[in-house]
Amino acid sequence: MKKIMTTILLTLALSAGLSAQRVSISTNFADWAQLGTVNLALGVGISQHFSFQAGAKYNPWQFENEKQNMDLYIKQQCYHAGFRYWPWYVNSGWWLGLKGQYRKFSDTGIWRPAIEKVSAAGAGFSFGYDIMLGKHFDIELGAGVWGGKYLDYTLHKCKDCMEVRESGSRLFFGADDVIVSLVYIF
Amino acid sequence: MKTRSCFCLFQPGAAWAALAALLLVAGVTSCGTQAKLRKMQKDGPKARLELADDRSILDEMIKNPAVARDTLKIKDAEGREFLVMKAIRDTESGEMVAHETIDAAVVTARFRNVPEKQGKVDLQFQVLVPASMQDSKWQLRFYPDMYILDDVVGLEPVMITGNGYRKAQLKGYQQYNKFVSKIVNDTTRFIDLRNLEIFLKRNIPQVYAFKSDSSYVSDEQFFSMFGVSEQEAVDHYTNMRAKRMNERRRSKVDRMYAKYVKSPIVTEGIRLDTVIVTRAGDFIYNYTQTINTRPRLRKVDIVLSGDIYEQDELIYTIPESQPLTFYISSVSAFADNTERYLTKVIERRAEANAEYNVEFAQNRSDIDLKLGNNASEIAKIKQNLSELIRNRTFDLDSIVVVSSASPEGKVSVNQKISAQRGTSISRYFNDYIRHYQDSLVNNGALEVDENGKLSRMKVSNVDIRSRSNGENWRMLDYLVISDPNLTEGQKSRYSELSTVSDPDRREGLMKAEKSYAYISGKLYPRLRSTGFNFYLHRKGMVKDTIQTTVIDSVYMAGVQALRDMDYNLAISCLQPYADFNTAVTYIALNRDANALLILEDMEKTAKVNYLLAIVYQRRGDYQKAVECYLNACDKDSSYIHRGKLDPEISALIRLYGLHQQQD
Numbered sequence: 001m002k003k004i005m006t007t008i009l010l011t012l013a014l015s016a017g018l019s020a021q022r023v024s025i026s027t028n029f030a031d032w033a034q035l036g037t038v039n040l041a042l043g044v045g046i047s048q049h050f051s052f053q054a055g056a057k058y059n060p061w062q063f064e065n066e067k068q069n070m071d072l073y074i075k076q077q078c079y080h081a082g083f084r085y086w087p088w089y090v091n092s093g094w095w096l097g098l099k100g101q102y103r104k105f106s107d108t109g110i111w112r113p114a115i116e117k118v119s120a121a122g123a124g125f126s127f128g129y130d131i132m133l134g135k136h137f138d139i140e141l142g143a144g145v146w147g148g149k150y151l152d153y154t155l156h157k158c159k160d161c162m163e164v165r166e167s168g169s170r171l172f173f174g175a176d177d178v179i180v181s182l183v184y185i186f
Numbered sequence: 187m188k189t190r191s192c193f194c195l196f197q198p199g200a201a202w203a204a205l206a207a208l209l210l211v212a213g214v215t216s217c218g219t220q221a222k223l224r225k226m227q228k229d230g231p232k233a234r235l236e237l238a239d240d241r242s243i244l245d246e247m248i249k250n251p252a253v254a255r256d257t258l259k260i261k262d263a264e265g266r267e268f269l270v271m272k273a274i275r276d277t278e279s280g281e282m283v284a285h286e287t288i289d290a291a292v293v294t295a296r297f298r299n300v301p302e303k304q305g306k307v308d309l310q311f312q313v314l315v316p317a318s319m320q321d322s323k324w325q326l327r328f329y330p331d332m333y334i335l336d337d338v339v340g341l342e343p344v345m346i347t348g349n350g351y352r353k354a355q356l357k358g359y360q361q362y363n364k365f366v367s368k369i370v371n372d373t374t375r376f377i378d379l380r381n382l383e384i385f386l387k388r389n390i391p392q393v394y395a396f397k398s399d400s401s402y403v404s405d406e407q408f409f410s411m412f413g414v415s416e417q418e419a420v421d422h423y424t425n426m427r428a429k430r431m432n433e434r435r436r437s438k439v440d441r442m443y444a445k446y447v448k449s450p451i452v453t454e455g456i457r458l459d460t461v462i463v464t465r466a467g468d469f470i471y472n473y474t475q476t477i478n479t480r481p482r483l484r485k486v487d488i489v490l491s492g493d494i495y496e497q498d499e500l501i502y503t504i505p506e507s508q509p510l511t512f513y514i515s516s517v518s519a520f521a522d523n524t525e526r527y528l529t530k531v532i533e534r535r536a537e538a539n540a541e542y543n544v545e546f547a548q549n550r551s552d553i554d555l556k557l558g559n560n561a562s563e564i565a566k567i568k569q570n571l572s573e574l575i576r577n578r579t580f581d582l583d584s585i586v587v588v589s590s591a592s593p594e595g596k597v598s599v600n601q602k603i604s605a606q607r608g609t610s611i612s613r614y615f616n617d618y619i620r621h622y623q624d625s626l627v628n629n630g631a632l633e634v635d636e637n638g639k640l641s642r643m644k645v646s647n648v649d650i651r652s653r654s655n656g657e658n659w660r661m662l663d664y665l666v667i668s669d670p671n672l673t674e675g676q677k678s679r680y681s682e683l684s685t686v687s688d689p690d691r692r693e694g695l696m697k698a699e700k701s702y703a704y705i706s707g708k709l710y711p712r713l714r715s716t717g718f719n720f721y722l723h724r725k726g727m728v729k730d731t732i733q734t735t736v737i738d739s740v741y742m743a744g745v746q747a748l749r750d751m752d753y754n755l756a757i758s759c760l761q762p763y764a765d766f767n768t769a770v771t772y773i774a775l776n777r778d779a780n781a782l783l784i785l786e787d788m789e790k791t792a793k794v795n796y797l798l799a800i801v802y803q804r805r806g807d808y809q810k811a812v813e814c815y816l817n818a819c820d821k822d823s824s825y826i827h828r829g830k831l832d833p834e835i836s837a838l839i840r841l842y843g844l845h846q847q848q849d
Contacts, residue, residue, distance in 0.1 A: 022389075045412070047412055048410075048412035048413065048414055088422055089385070089389065089410075089412070089414060089422075090412075091388075092381070092385055092388075132381055132384040132385065132388070133384075134384060134387075135384060135387045135388045136388070185388065
């Protein structure tokens with residue numbers, strides 16, 4: 001985790017220094033919709049067709065749910081970094097992305113009482129489209145999948161019980177996230 | 187072995203061929219029009235050319251309220267009067283009864299006489315298309331052709347379009363227009379301008395800076411930081427596919443026109459394109475064509491041919507119709523071609539002068555042969571006179587004897603003396619001339635007269651007159667100035683003295699001069715001379731102007747121009763002559779008043795009467811016109827037929843029923 005953090009910070013520092021390149025930050029509203037996950041991503045265009053993306057998500061919030069007598073939360077920490085390929089030009093039009101991601105989250109089930117605690121790492125593939133709004137703003141739409149390995153996975157049956165339904169580590173593959181972001185390009 | 191029995195309607199092979207042929211024909215012509223075509227092929231086409239009844243001048247005449255149509259009082263060449271009226275023979279009584287209406291003529295002839303006016307001829311005919319030839323799906327195209335001398339000139343065609351045909355034409359245009367409307371001419375339509383602009387602003391901002399800074403013009407290309415040029419950006423944001431499609435459409439325009447508009451609607455170069463909406467019967471079109479005449483052009487043939495089109499395909503060619511012939515008649519045919527020669531004015535009179543010194547004794551006026559040189563001088567005079575009398579070219583008219591005196595003595599005396607002397611000389615020589623002439627006649631002298639014939643000499647009276655010049659100072663002045671023997675001083679002195687006005691005083695002063703002796707001795711005698719002025723005329727000339735044998739080329743050029751119907755040139759040449767040909771030219775130019783002036787004064791031959799008839803008719807004087815025309819016909823019956831060629835006369839014939847018995 002520390003390693004990842006430092007990598008990201010380094011990248012940020014680097015990108016601050018690379019002022020000639022196209023630097024952008026974005027924030028994903030779809031993530032915000034997931035019970036207010038704070039997220040930020042940074043992009044640096046390094047050539048006409050490639051950009052470097054890195055970002056982080058953080059959700060510490062917990063919501064009370066009286067009915068189920070269970071709190072509602074999707075707590076997570078997520079760090080990712082990757083590259084995007086833009087067929088036309090960075091920050092405009094279609095893109096394909098490849099990234100590495102580490103995610104640690106715990107959430108309550110929405111449909112049935114359960115508590116999931118996961119820490120996973122893997123690689124993801126995404127694609128999307130950037131709609132240019134103006135000189136500095138884009139709307140980014142995308143979707144991604146990722147797969148990798150659950151480093152540590154525990155599924156509790158209920159909130160307080162420690163009964164474990166499943167645990168262990170295994171490989172997984174699934175949907176990653178939906179991106180509906182606002183991008184600000186410097 | 188299997189045998190197949192089937193109920194086959196169509197045997198393979200021949201049946202298919204028949205079907206194909208049927209479809210082929212049916213593809214172009216539908217069933218309804220096929221029957222029509224077949225009927226036309228069988229009966230033959232009925233479209234033709236016709237002549238309409240030409241009532242233009244007649245109608246104008248009838249409008250004239252001064253026309254009393256029933257009877258005219260005519261006086262013929264012998265002065266007898268008779269009445270002219272339009273009459274027909276009453277079938278019951280057998281008598282001629284006045285007939286007031288003018289029938290419409292049924293024109294069945296295939297020819298017409300047309301008059302030429304101002305170098306142009308109006309050809310009028312009708313194109314007649316029967317109802318059986320018309321069809322909503324057809325377009326009939328008629329081509330009248332004109333045969334002039336050796337040329338065939340195609341006149342403007344007449345088109346009759348069926349309603350269905352026209353609708354198909356319009357539909358084709360509609361389809362074409364729809365296609366054309368799809369073509370985008372604004373190339374920026376294919377560019378995603380919004381995104382392009384944002385992209386440029388973001389990535390190639392120099393472009394915008396440059397664009398708004400007008401003080402700096404440059405062809406520099408701008409690149410984004412990653413090396414993307416403006417042009418690449420534009421190309422990326424252009425909808426290439428749509429653009430290519432548009433270009434392809436644009437290139438196909440002509441082909442599409444040919445495909446959709448199979449039968450374009452022609453507006454140029456045709457006389458008429460009329461759309462028949464309802465089948466109203468025969469279609470008659472009055473076709474008028476004005477052509478310029480040429481010399482030697484006597485007739486024009488017009489022939490009609492045509493085509494029938496269905497869906498812009500030729501389905502039937504109408505064969506040539508029977509021709510119509512127009513015979514061109516012109517007033518210029520009346521031109522008189524006799525040659526005209528130039529006239530020259532020859533001096534009738536000639537003069538000859540001679541001067542002789544006949545001396546007279548002082549204060550005497552009788553002729554003394556023994557005095558001085560008189561004998562020889564008088565002999566010389568006699569010889570001169572006899573020569574003149576005998577002269578073959580000239581005849582003596584008269585002789586004027588001018589006698590003068592020298593300044594000696596008083597002026598008045600000198601005047602009287604010189605007059606007497608002149609009289610005596612003239613009397614003397616008058617006798618001489620008479621005697622000489624008598625002797626010539628008696629001796630049978632012959633002379634050649636004006637016609638080149640030898641004849642007896644005629645004696646004409648020679649008139650001798652005398653005139654007195656008085657003191658001949660002028661001659662003295664001349665003699666003094668030109669005399670080599672006088673000095674300059676003497677000459678100048680003389681000139682001084684000559685300014686004295688009174689001659690007697692002058693003489694007195696001169697007597698005082700030293701030079702007087704010389705002057706009076708040498709110069710004075712010369713002043714006492716007698717001048718003979720002979721006035722002659724050329725033998726045989728009664729008039730002053732004679733005809734030469736040189737042809738008057740201006741006049742002949744005018745006549746040639748008149749025959750060639752170049753009337754403006756003709757009138758410029760012929761106007762000063764004011765003769766028959768000038769009158770003909772005026773008539774051709776419609777300047778009737780001028781023509782009338784000339785013709786009225788001329789001798790009334792048949793030709794002149796005929797032209798007068800035309801002029802009177804044009805001026806509305808129908809009574810005189812008929813009179814002149816009938817007189818012309820009396821003198822020369824060929825004008826009865828000529829009358830039909832000129833519209834003015836033929837209108838008179840029709841209106842008053844002239845020459846009906848001869849028809």
